[in-house]
Amino acid sequence: MIELKEIVGGEGFSCPRKGGVGYQIFVESFRDGDGDGKGDLKGILEALPYLDALGVGRVWLTPIFKSGSYHRYDTEDYLMVDPPLGDEEDLKAILRAYHAKGIEVIVDLVLNHTSFQHPWFLESQEDVGRGFYGPGSKADYYCYIDGLRHAYTYSPVAKKAYEGRFSGWMPDLNLDSPDVRREVDGICRKWLSLGVDGFRLDAVRFYYFQEREKTVEFLRFLRRTCDKYRPGAYIVGEAWEDFPDLRSILDYASSGIPMFHFPLALAREAGPGAAVSFKKAWKEYPRRIVEDERKLLEASGGQARMALFVSNHDTDRWKDVVAPGTKDQGERMKLAMGLLLLTPGTPWLYYGEELGMEGKRGIEGPLSDAPRRTAMPWKDGVRCKNPEGYVEKTVAISPEDAIKDPDSLLTRTRALVAMRNRHDEYFAKGEFRLPALELPEDVLALESVLPEGRILIFHHKGAGESKLIVPPGLRLDAPAGHSELSGEILTMSGYASAILY
Numbered sequence: 001m002i003e004l005k006e007i008v009g010g011e012g013f014s015c016p017r018k019g020g021v022g023y024q025i026f027v028e029s030f031r032d033g034d035g036d037g038k039g040d041l042k043g044i045l046e047a048l049p050y051l052d053a054l055g056v057g058r059v060w061l062t063p064i065f066k067s068g069s070y071h072r073y074d075t076e077d078y079l080m081v082d083p084p085l086g087d088e089e090d091l092k093a094i095l096r097a098y099h100a101k102g103i104e105v106i107v108d109l110v111l112n113h114t115s116f117q118h119p120w121f122l123e124s125q126e127d128v129g130r131g132f133y134g135p136g137s138k139a140d141y142y143c144y145i146d147g148l149r150h151a152y153t154y155s156p157v158a159k160k161a162y163e164g165r166f167s168g169w170m171p172d173l174n175l176d177s178p179d180v181r182r183e184v185d186g187i188c189r190k191w192l193s194l195g196v197d198g199f200r201l202d203a204v205r206f207y208y209f210q211e212r213e214k215t216v217e218f219l220r221f222l223r224r225t226c227d228k229y230r231p232g233a234y235i236v237g238e239a240w241e242d243f244p245d246l247r248s249i250l251d252y253a254s255s256g257i258p259m260f261h262f263p264l265a266l267a268r269e270a271g272p273g274a275a276v277s278f279k280k281a282w283k284e285y286p287r288r289i290v291e292d293e294r295k296l297l298e299a300s301g302g303q304a305r306m307a308l309f310v311s312n313h314d315t316d317r318w319k320d321v322v323a324p325g326t327k328d329q330g331e332r333m334k335l336a337m338g339l340l341l342l343t344p345g346t347p348w349l350y351y352g353e354e355l356g357m358e359g360k361r362g363i364e365g366p367l368s369d370a371p372r373r374t375a376m377p378w379k380d381g382v383r384c385k386n387p388e389g390y391v392e393k394t395v396a397i398s399p400e401d402a403i404k405d406p407d408s409l410l411t412r413t414r415a416l417v418a419m420r421n422r423h424d425e426y427f428a429k430g431e432f433r434l435p436a437l438e439l440p441e442d443v444l445a446l447e448s449v450l451p452e453g454r455i456l457i458f459h460h461k462g463a464g465e466s467k468l469i470v471p472p473g474l475r476l477d478a479p480a481g482h483s484e485l486s487g488e489i490l491t492m493s494g495y496a497s498a499i500l501y
């Protein structure tokens with residue numbers, strides 16, 4: 001029997017920091033370690049050399065706890081690894097191996113609702129039905145009402161309706177219940193004590209539907225709870241508003257927990273996808289990065305930094321949102337990768353984005369999200385089947401082939417992550433600003449400042465070369481052949497990103 005301390009690398013489960021780029025793994029589709037055609041923990045362990053070479057510093061596993069669905073966003077037991085994925089020993093093996101490479105592992109935590117098959121819910125309905133309240137009862141674990149309203153489902157057992165914002169199969173937990181909060185404390189204790197580095201919080205917006213202050217209070221409770229077992233554990237939340245505005249993100253961040261940056265992520269805003277497609281978004285992008293980051297830090301008392309992304313398991317993939325249909329789309333995706341990765345905090349890649357994987361919402365129904373969650377196209381015989389019987393093959397180069405191609409998106413991604421990691425402190429702790437420089441229209445710049453110095457970050461949109469004058473005395477860091485610095489003249493090649501330091 002190996003002691004926990006040995007498994008996760010010593011006192012305090014420390015994980016040396018590799019860098020700040022995050023990588024989301026949709027577990028069911030990533031890598032199959034036992035040959036049943038479905039992704040699992042052994043597969044994730046096998047993928048470590050690939051992720052290590054990619055340079056990411058943090059991976060997020062979509063839910064791994066016992067559940068009846070392929071996506072596992074309806075938990076049946078928060079304290080148990082879902083058996084088809086492996087067991088706790090497999091998870092410990094991942095933590096040991098990933099931590100040894102400086103990569104943190106966070107897991108998805110779905111606290112808004114459980115599965116309707118969770119024993120809490122089965123018991124709760126019975127307790128309500130027989131009028132058993134008070135100590136020992138689970139009646140108040142869920143939210144019941146007399147009569148029926150939108151987003152509520154009638155339970156013949158409870159003889160009342162219960163709240164289920166997503167569906168009757170996913171009953172919403174009553175997060176006001178002291179018993180539920182004790183359960184949440186136990187869940188955080190178990191996984192953080194095991195060596196898990198933090199959590200991605202699902203569906204934060206629905207914790208207390210349309211009651212943001214109460215949601216913020218619950219986020220504060222989570223922050224405090226996690227800090228008891230793992231001070232400073234990385235936590236990031238999903239608060240996807242229909243019309244994302246910064247106010248909601250800032251309110252949630254006041255708890256000390258950053259949210260994914262939906263306002264900038266989606267193609268219609270000034271995020272990386274839009275910036276490489278539209279002039280206005282290109283001009284807007286650096287200002288938004290600087291201002292949003294400053295506001296986030298202010299709102300959170302310096303605790304929450306940006307968590308930018310372009311796509312995830314609930315949205316269309318890059319290839320369908322980053323300049324789709326343009327003849328230079330491949331080059332624009334490389335530039336978008338630079339725009340995403342050279343941002344403060346933790347920018348998140350969704351598995352396969354580095355390969356240019358496709359995936360667009362399908363026909364309404366049980367398979368509608370499956371195209372966004374297709375199998376990672378490994379070449380070496382351990383490829384998963386697509387979820388839910390979805391038959392279309394993933395259209396993308398395999399990682400094995402992409403690594404050999406000096407012009408692939410994967411090669412660019414690796415170069416960009418490595419470049420970022422060489423200046424990690426500036427992305428983790430620096431103050432982002434707009435530098436006072438004269439720039440050609442096709443070049444944009446950001447600056448990150450620390451007491452000991454600064455870096456300048458440049459991106460160039462356009463196929464040809466672009467030249468600009470930069471401050472004296474700086475050195476160039478850029479993928480080989482992409483840019484040159486001669487005295488105070490920086491020459492950038494097409495769709496290039498560079499750092500001066």
Ligand SMILES: [Ca+2]
Nearest residue numbers: 034036038040
């Ligand atoms: Ca498997």
